[in-house]
Amino acid sequence: MTAPSPATVGGSWRRDEARLGWALALPALGVIGLVALFPIVWTFWESLHLHDLRMPWRGRPFVGGANYAEAIADARFLEALAHTAGFVAATVTLEIGAGLLLALALDRLARARGLIRTAVLLPWAIPTVVAALVWRFIFESPAGLANAALVRLGMAPPTWFADAAAAWIPLVLADVWKTTPFVALLLLAGLQNIDRSLHDAAAIDGAGPYQQFRQITLPLLTPALLVAFLFRTLDAFRVFDIVYVMTGGGPGTATESIAMYTFTVIMQNLRFGFGSALSMIIFAVSFVFALAGIRLLGGHAFEDRPA
């Protein structure tokens, strides 16, 4: 007996189900295609052209990689890149460290779990602009809380936001404050996935708390740590809101991040071609991290179990 191929056995039934599947999925996918995919393709196309809205008489000629060449040679761009890299390094390190500490502390909570977790969630839940304003307020000179505290301790505080180096401190603090809770919750979930009996067995075998942490907790938490690391790096790289609200990139361009620079180029300088090239660079870097993150999250995310 010839075996009919799977596509023909139950033929119309499979087709009907496939049709229904597409019909249900298409509206959402259509929207995504429209507002996300199409724009990114457009941005790429635009990055290959000269398109300056302040000089409409120049038209929109194709210039190939000229925008990218300009970007690589642009001192301000490279500075913004350096700023962003430093910001990423500082914030991600602090967030993972503090997040781990917080996660360990939360894991040992016996009481008031709900209340404390809500409290911990708050910085994550509020708008970034609010976070930026809160910390701007605390570090405001001359009489913000930070300055008052430092004076009390006998130190002379800098004019935070007028100082190119010092301005980074409130920025980093604000970002760390806002996102450490999320990292902590992520790691907490990872911690709670670790079987208690492993710790019990280790304790019976004579391992102290520090050894248990190093031999059991840390290795088993590594996947969660990696995920947190990757996605926080991804987000920190794209930082915009905090910088815009807190320092506006200032003083001058001392705290300008890549996203901020791109925004300025596009929305203020109206150089769409060049700005698109900058956008694509940001996109490319983000994509690399995102890809790594997806790999880590695991193929299990794509497993299929139809009914």
Added chain:
Amino acid sequence: MASIALQGVSKTFHNGQVAVRDVTLDIADGELLVLLGPSGSGKSTVLRLIAGLEIPTSGRITIDGGDVTRVPPQHRDLAMVFQSYALYPHKSVRENLAFGLRMRHLDPAGVAARVHETAAALGIEALLDRRPAQLSGGQRQRVALGRAIVREPRAFLFDEPLSNLDPIRRVGTRAELALLHRRLRATMVYVTHDQEEAMTLGTRIAVMRDGAIEQVAPALEVYHRPANTFVARFVGSPAMNVWTCASRRVEGRVRLVSPALSIDLEESGAAVADGVDVRVGVRPHDVDLVPHGQGDGTGRVEVVEPLGSTTVVHLRVDGSPDELMRMIVPADTPIAADQEAGFRLRRDRLHLFDGRSGRRLAEDSAWRP
């Protein structure tokens, strides 16, 4: 009620796993066919193929002669009782029972009447307004049954419906299912891995292994004339003793020889060639405990399992240290572990299987209907 037929049905999953291999099966109108097998044997997949929850890779499925291979489950008019019952948690018992009837556009009065009737028959009227979460396991099982019965489908499909019940309730519900089958005269396909369930419920049993059917026959035939060593050992508890012998023709008769014992066959010898390997099987019920030195073989008692009405004795056979002979003896037999004892096999209860394929060799005089 309807007959169901599978013709050359196979199912290979996307990951390459072959769940069902070329299964051909005819289920008669009104019969209760049990699909029996260990996990991974494909029995649940066959059930789901009949239900329409899986699409076969090849083959045909017909209900009452009509080809339903291309018909989705909602149009096959079959009812299924799931292992986990799958009651709709957010609906009341009444709504659970009524759901299928509503889907068939029965008028509300008719729906209410049928629901009430079925609930009464199952003794769950008092539960009609409760939610599944408020019911006990046994009650949920009844509601699952009720949901199937109320629809008066062409056939019933059961996917290990008793495995979530405790042993005592299992036996009771088993009897009720048998009664139900008789009363409704319904076509039922029943999946289980419990051979006791299969023996007591099935009109016929289809024993499955690795996606293929090893034997389809009425229960007692499967028990007394298993088609191969797999079926022989799967059905019947404790499992049949099976060991390998070499055959020898001696003076026109057949002698089966193994390191532990030597058996002369009487009549059935004709089917056995000379000098081949034969697998011999005998059920623990058909082995008698005899004093050491007597009988067909000897050994040391390893384990004695008193079951109350009978006792199972495990004997480590002398001459074949890998072989354990299990036998059922009366409960009051004075036997203990580490004793030396002998065993005798009832000649008329021997099963002979081919040494390589495990298939049953031709007729022996053992079984009579």
Added chain:
Amino acid sequence: MKVPAWPLVTVILVGAILFPLCWVAIASFTPESRLFAEPALVPDALVLDHYRALFGGRDFWTPVRNSLVVAGATTAFCVALGATCAYALARLRFPGKVPILALVLAVSMFPQISIVSPLYLVLRELRLLNTYPGLVLPYLTFAMPLTIWLLVGFFRQLPPELEEAGLMDGAGRLRTLWEIILPLSWPGLATAAILTFLYSWNEFLFALSFTLGPERHTVPVAITLFRGQYQVPWGQILAAAMVATVPVAALAFAAQRRIIAGLTSGAVKG
């Protein structure tokens, strides 16, 4: 470490987390003149001046209303379209599912800055700048993939037997979705709705780029643009910050379990 250490660490960390917010909350009730005077932990005077000025003089109601409308509409669309799409991806058999899922995930990680310019130009063409749809549509960029991803994971966790029972009972796919799956999905739908609302309420870049005047500014944008006046009205800014915080804080409080479950289900990256 001995037992007392960890509760202490917890107190310190949680205190550090809450302190800035408490500080700002108190400051929003402190008269302007005292804001930068000797900061005291216990204020001696509490006034409502800033809030009154906010809603009276500055008409802060408008941004609040705008934010509510945009966030609400985004949430409604996302959940409605996303749920059906997620169900299809989770349960129905059709070709191309894995690439679609991968695509959805990838889109959720797009840097907003990378698509600001084309969106701006398109919205300008369609004359949707400074309108509600002009903001809801771009918001769907990140909200829709998030919702889909979350709900796919959720639907997959529902026991497939429930749908199978529905099918056996004679209900078609759509019927099963409507009568059985959706009613049981409200925890997942609620989580998706809450997270979408949060993200939409807090969003800044698109709101900054696609609204042109105070009549359509959302709360985050309105607060930021308080600056650039002759002197920075910190009192009102902080009061506005509190107003911006209250709805999301309330949501976080009411739904913390759900939010955390949604965030840590692997569906969300921040």
